[in-house]
Amino acid sequence: MWKDLLTLTRGEQRGMAILLVVLFLLILLRINMHHFYPTADFSAIVSDSLIASQLESFPGDVAATSAPQLHNLEPFNPNEPDPEQLRSFGVPANIASNWVKYIQAGGSFKVADDLRKLYGMSEELLEILIPYVDIPQKSSPEARRQFTPAFVDLNRCDSLELASFGWTGQMMDSVMLWRLDSWFPTRYSEHILVDWNMDSIAALRLSMQKKYKSKDGYRDVIIAVNSADAEEWKLLKGIGEVLSERIVAYRNLLGGFVSIDQVAEVYGISPVLFGDIKSQLRLDSVPLRQIKVNYASVAKLRKHPYFDFYSASELVNTRRQKGYFTSLEEIDSLKLFDDERWGLLRQYLEID
Known part of the structure; x- marks a missing residue:
């Protein structure tokens, strides 16, 4: 049995001979490798490195030649980079490209020193650019609130308030007369009302909506806030199709109203409108969805x-x-x- 295992066929013997020849050639090639690839001479590289290090030790004109040379500098906003402007400043092309890509990717600079975030930005270049960086300061929340325009409800304002906008007597009389049987569905900012004239008032008449009336005067509707459907909510002055649907949807999300004041939480119901309809609302008891x-x-x-x-x-x-x-x-x-x-x-x- 062992003799059969150790005996090679003619084909196996031929393959073994070829493998030995290939191994011999590879060993021979490795031994004579230096004849084909001579050893590299690194002396030139070493000498250049030494020269470079020596040049850095000289503070004279040689070191000055490596400093960035910028020109035509003027104040600029780094958050709005203009490739042409950066090129005119003399900013290297690779830094200008990284700059634009950084802003396009959603980055921003809050202070001038943030420019060091840019890949490739050197300290020398940064020192030159910083004096020209002009980043507009965003207004504070207090300042924004200070300039928020006030809105006027023409359904409630008196003639003295209208006169403060520079309105003529004819304009004030028209508004006072029209609102006896109609109401204004929108409030208007003060800076708009100042610019109005009689033509503006006449155009406004088209947007006014009629008040609900019955034989006994204005309709005295009482709404049960937890059981009234959208159609019943529309019987109230100031509640149209959109608001009525929102009230019902919000009530369903809550699981039912537990307080009349929750109606004021519905988006689109202003404090003025809620004040007008609150006396017509009643809290009815229904099982809450818990x-x-x-x-x-x-x-x-x-x-x-x-x-x-x-x-x-x-x-x-x-x-x-x-x-x-x-x-x-x-x-x-x-x-x-x-x-x-x-x-x-x-x-x-x-x-x-």
Whole structure:
């Protein structure tokens, strides 16, 4: 048996001979490699490095030749780079290209020293550019609020307020007369009202809407906030098709109103409009649609208008770490909501 295993066929013997020849040639090639690839001479590179290091030690004209040469500099905004302007300044092409790409990718510079973020920006070039950097300062929230225009409700303003806009007697009389049986659906900013004339008032007449009337005068409608449908909400002055649908949708998201003041939370209902209709609203008792907080997911909680992502996540994470809640006071202790909001929200939560 061993003899059969160690015996090679004629083909195997021929293959073995060829393999030995190839190995011999490879060994021979390795031994004579230096004849084909002579050793590189690194002396020139070393000498150039020495010369460069020596040049750096001389502070004279030689070192000055490597400093960036910029010209035609003028104040510029680095957040609005102009390739032509950068080229005219003498900014290297690679830095100018990186500059433009950085801004296009969403980057920005808040202070001049932020230019060092640019790939390839050297300290020498930065020192030259900084004095010419002009970044417009954004106005503060206080300054923006200071210039926020005030809006005027023509349904409520008196003649003295209208006169302060420079209106003529004819313009004021027209508005006072028209609003006896109609109302203005929009409030207008003061700086617009100052520029109005009689033609503007006449055009405004087309947008006015008629007040609801009955034989006994204006319709005295009482709305049950939890059971009224969209059509009933439209009976109120100032509530059209859009607002009526929003009120019903918001009520469904809440799970029902627990306070008349919640109607004012609907987007599009201004404090003025809510003040007009509040006396016609009545809170009717209906079963609230409550949330089972021990089983609700973050997505489920987020659907309620009083939950945001942070409060919903915090509540669910606390439940996972400490177990099911046994009382609403445990949720209150997390301090996720202010007292007013919690007073409303707790009525929509269920512990089971």
